[in-house]
């Protein structure tokens with residue numbers, strides 16, 4: 001057993017309203033640079049739909065991920081020799097047109113246009129060629145099923161059920177799928193990189209591209225079945241979602257999670273057995289891959305696992321965080337989260353709770369009670385179309401696990417209605433899906449009410465590792481300048497200081513997770529102060545102004 | 554003049570080549586890339602790039618054999634100069650044609666595909682000009698000099714090759730070059746100029762041929778403090794002159 005810790009995410013799709021806030025904040029933080037105009041580390045696609053880049057799930061075309069060939073796991077796009085033989089031009093690289101040609105508008109004409117009868121128009125100009133373009137595709141061209149007759153029908157995941165899904169606006173179902181890099185346990189992007197520049201971090205499993213080692217061979221872009229490695233066409237290097245490692249390292253969630261309007265993202269640790277990954281990824285039958293991946297995870301409650309974790313150098317508070325991890329609960333304890341496309345065999349680590357809403361909507365539309373457990377169960381059994389579609393996304397087409405999850409969610413819906421209406425809870429409802437009433441209530445709390453600190457259980461940085469934090473620019477700012485003995489460089493020099501960033505982030509985190517300023521811990525400078533955003537403007541409450549002592553700091 | 558052209562220039566260029574690469578590797582790993590433009594255009598690249606690169610590999614191998622292996626060695630193997638010549642032409646001409654055609658396709662692509670042309674820096678243009686001239690001169694020497702034998706026969710293995718080796722044995726024989734035909738002299742001189750430019754252009758990617766890929770395990774794990782001060786983004790302190798070439802534009 002080789003215990004490793006993985007930082008993982010779960011998204012509850014029922015709560016995604018498709019607002020794209022996550023995409024926009026991520027872009028502002030990470031890819032608002034020349035060369036990455038077309039890059040969305042986080043994107044939200046409407047399903048059924050083609051996604052971004054267009055039709056990326058069609059692996060016959062794009063050749064991403066792993067396949068079983070002759071009883072062995074192989075890169076679908078070809079192994080080492082084939083990669084080196086085709087290194088001078090990647091045979092299967094999406095072109096900018098498959099993502100979309102980024103553009104801006106010629107705003108200047110709006111300002112400079114002379115007085116005229118008609119309004120001047122700012123024409124779109126390509127950011128790639130600089131020429132005027134006719135915008136005809138983008139990362140969200142088919143948002144909210146726009147143009148679905150033309151686009152959504154080509155969704156590769158409709159394979160086998162296309163005749164049953166009618167792309168008529170009133171009759172089809174729809175939901176949103178936010179996607180980031182999966183930070184896979186068996187990343188095919190890393191395996192495809194000839195330079196060995198893509199690596200998985202031992203500490204938290206985050207998959208990164210070493211910008212100093214990347215030589216721009218572009219094999220990773222083909223290798224990733226989720227098409228989540230991008231080519232920066234200005235620097236000539238590959239870039240990908242970093243799981244916001246500078247934030248994770250100091251214990252705060254990724255930008256997409258932090259800003260998610262639906263509060264549907266959960267971040268936490270999962271412990272897994274690195275020795276079992278390959279074996280699980282080589283499971284013959286696609287349908288068994290979900291179970292196989294579950295088998296790789298380790299239970300942090302198991303004393304044997306904790307002993308091994310300690311031996312593997314995982315700090316005690318990380319193991320503790322793994323026990324409290326909401327991700328672990330949703331994946332392993334309640335079993336409501338499923339991996340996206342396990343059949344790509346990369347062992348993805350961003351999991352999804354499939355949406356019940358397509359089912360609920362149908363029940364509601366037919367005038368039935370959409371919170372009655374029997375109605376919902378009946379609908380899950382009869383509404384094969386959304387269920388089969390979800391199964392194509394999350395379980396390689398096996399409907400049984402999706403059925404199971406949807407039934408749990410349906411049961412939770414009914415069970416909670418009785419509680420909310422003050423009726424006696426009916427224990428036969430959770431029992432019908434093999435759960436205890438208490439567990440179901442806990443699951444409801446986690447899915448519906450959980451606070452910041454419960455949704456994001458990210459063990460904070462270790463002071464003894466602080467020197468290695470990638471966020472810090474230099475090794476040791478004090479000793480590098482010959483100090484480290486006395487207070488020559490002012491307060492705190494010489495001692496092992498908590499990095500300023502860590503301190504700031506902790507304060508920020510407390511502020512964000514506290515319900516009121518009074519709840520902040522004593523050392524938070526904001527404790528006792530009046531929050532001006534909620535101040536009603538009347539009178540002068542205590543704490544409106546900082547005290548002299550505070551002000552003097 | 555002879556000393557300057559055939560002793561001083563080669564040594565200066567080689568020194569720049571070596572020191573330049575060390576410098577670039579230490580201070581601009583970030584700029585060390587192929588700077589592929591496949592994202593913009595793939596159709597022509599799929600033909601031109603492999604043609605050019607594979608052709609070039611053949612050409613370089615041919616040069617290594619022709620320049621490094623003394624004629625007496627092949628004679629000792631029982632290979633007459635004439636037989637050697639035939640073999641060299643049989644290998645060299647196809648490789649050379651592939652390289653020239655590939656280069657022509659690539660240059661055409663670069664000039665006519667808007668985004669690719671826009672992504673071409675001045676540095677690139679100068680480099681392509683020199684590289685193109687060197688390749689064309691080389692072809693000329695082979696076709697006109699060795700194949701058709703315009704202006705009499707010239708056995709470079711008794712001239713250019715000996716001079717080339719003499720540079721590395723630190724006993725340069727510039728006179729040998731002064732006697733060589735003009736085409737050979739220009740080819741050699743520009744080639745050394747190309748060597749001097751090499752570390753400062755995108756040609757550096759030649760030295761990143763990822764042969765380690767054949768032997769390393771597929772997955773790379775790395776600890777975040779495996780290489781303190783460098784490694785996973787903890788970059789070494791920057792210097793004033795340490796500006797990645799690509800951001801300067």
Ligand code: SF4
Pocket residue numbers: 180181182183184187188189190207223224225226227228229240346
């Ligand atoms: S999802 Fe992320 S970790 Fe997985 S293969 Fe793609 S880029 Fe690599």
Ligand code: SF4
Pocket residue numbers: 015016017018019020021022023044176178259260261262263264
């Ligand atoms: S911010 Fe949240 S709710 Fe909005 S699109 Fe992103 S994941 Fe969905």
